[in-house]
Amino acid sequence: MIIAVSGKGGTGKTLVSSLLIKSLIGKDLDILAIDADPDSNLPEALGIEVDRTVGDIREELKKDTAEGNIPPEANKWDILDYKIMESIIETPEFDLLVMGRPEGSGCYCAVNNILRKIIERLSSNYDIIVIDTEAGLEHLSRRTTQNVDLMLVVTDPSKRGILTAQRIEELSEDLDITFKKQYLILNRVKTGNEDELLEEVNKIGLEIAGIIHEDELIESYDREGTPLINLPDDSQAFTSILKITEVFKGN
Ligand SMILES: Nc1ncnc2c1ncn2[C@@H]1O[C@H](COP(=O)(O)OP(=O)(O)OP(=O)(O)O)[C@@H](O)[C@H]1O
Ligand SMILES: [Mg+2]
Numbered sequence: 001m002i003i004a005v006s007g008k009g010g011t012g013k014t015l016v017s018s019l020l021i022k023s024l025i026g027k028d029l030d031i032l033a034i035d036a037d038p039d040s041n042l043p044e045a046l047g048i049e050v051d052r053t054v055g056d057i058r059e060e061l062k063k064d065t066a067e068g069n070i071p072p073e074a075n076k077w078d079i080l081d082y083k084i085m086e087s088i089i090e091t092p093e094f095d096l097l098v099m100g101r102p103e104g105s106g107c108y109c110a111v112n113n114i115l116r117k118i119i120e121r122l123s124s125n126y127d128i129i130v131i132d133t134e135a136g137l138e139h140l141s142r143r144t145t146q147n148v149d150l151m152l153v154v155t156d157p158s159k160r161g162i163l164t165a166q167r168i169e170e171l172s173e174d175l176d177i178t179f180k181k182q183y184l185i186l187n188r189v190k191t192g193n194e195d196e197l198l199e200e201v202n203k204i205g206l207e208i209a210g211i212i213h214e215d216e217l218i219e220s221y222d223r224e225g226t227p228l229i230n231l232p233d234d235s236q237a238f239t240s241i242l243k244i245t246e247v248f249k250g251n
Contacts, residue, residue, distance in 0.1 A: 001150065002119065002128075002131070002148045002149050003128065003129070003148070004130075004139070004151050005017045005133060006151060007135070007154035007165060007168070008136065008160055009039075010135070011154045011156045011158075012156065012188060013133065013135070014041050015218065016187070017132035018046055019231065019241040020152075021046065022229050022238065023242055029127040030125070030126045031093070031094035031127065032095045032096070032097065032126040033094055033097070033129075033130050034096075034115070034118075034119075034130070034131045034132070035096070035097070035099060036099045036133050036144065037099075038100065038111070038134060039134075040100060042132045045227055046229050047227030047229055048091065048096055053098045053100025054098065054115070055101045056100060057083045057084060058111065080114065084097070097118070099111050099114075112139075119131070119144070119147060137168060137171050140168065140172055140175060143175075146177050148179055149180045150182075151168075153165045153169065153184050153185070154184075154187055155187065156187050156188040162201055165184055165201070169206050183207050183209035183247070184201060184204065184206040184207065184209065185208075185210060185211075186198075186201060186211045189211050189213050190213070190214050194211060209248065210240055210243050212240040217232075217236070218231070
């Protein structure tokens with residue numbers, strides 16, 4: 001099962017991804033978390049330090065090739081594949097792979113192409129892959145999320161957040177990318193604003209999986225740099241995620 005979390009920048013993709021992973025821990029599942037956002041912050045939310053990303057590996061390989069350190073007969077994809085497997089961070093609860101971005105002016109699409117291959121290659125090694133995607137629509141146009149089973153679109157109550165969610169829905173239709181299931185998650189909702197917001201987002205035509213309210217505890221974790229995965233089991237945000245996962249399971 002491949003789950004991707006998408007939406008406009010800053011709407012809560014990383015919060016949802018990290019709490020989703022928290023909800024899967026302890027269920028005897030092989031879990032892989034992929035941070036596919038070049039402006040990576042999933043490792044911090046999961047409390048993990050990362051020193052080498054796929055972008056770094058690609059740069060190293062480019063440099064080695066330019067300097068003639070790689071025999072011409074070697075298959076570069078095999079080397080890249082080996083190095084990427086090596087860079088997966090393993091913890092007792094889940095594994096983590098961070099895409100990062102190529103240094104300098106390198107085109108980010110190369111990393112996206114690698115990501116698509118990685119997803120294909122690794123999907124049989126894990127029970128669940130959770131991808132924290134790049135903000136916006138690029139992952140669709142570059143088809144990095146084309147094999148995703150469950151697409152979770154996160155929005156906050158802002159007009160631009162909702163517009164991006166709508167565009168994600170429309171673009172996936174235009175590009176003929178069909179997810180087994182696609183849901184909207186409303187984040188940072190203020191108590192009392194639920195009905196008005198629901199009326200507005202219902203127009204997008206995406207099934208709503210649930211609401212996460214604005215939560216002071218998240219803000220204080222942010223201020224102190226505490227990983228969001230350490231939010232208590234009875235916190236508002238985590239209990240909301242548990243309810244949301246019940247909706248997926250129901251389908
Ligand atoms: N429900 C919430 N209550 C309070 N703060 C929140 C809530 N959801 C997210 N935040 C805060 O809002 C900010 C953006 O959230 P997050 O990093 O999860 O979004 P993102 O979509 O991953 O952003 P980016 O596109 O920059 O990666 C973070 O500082 C996060 O802690
Ligand atoms: Mg993020």
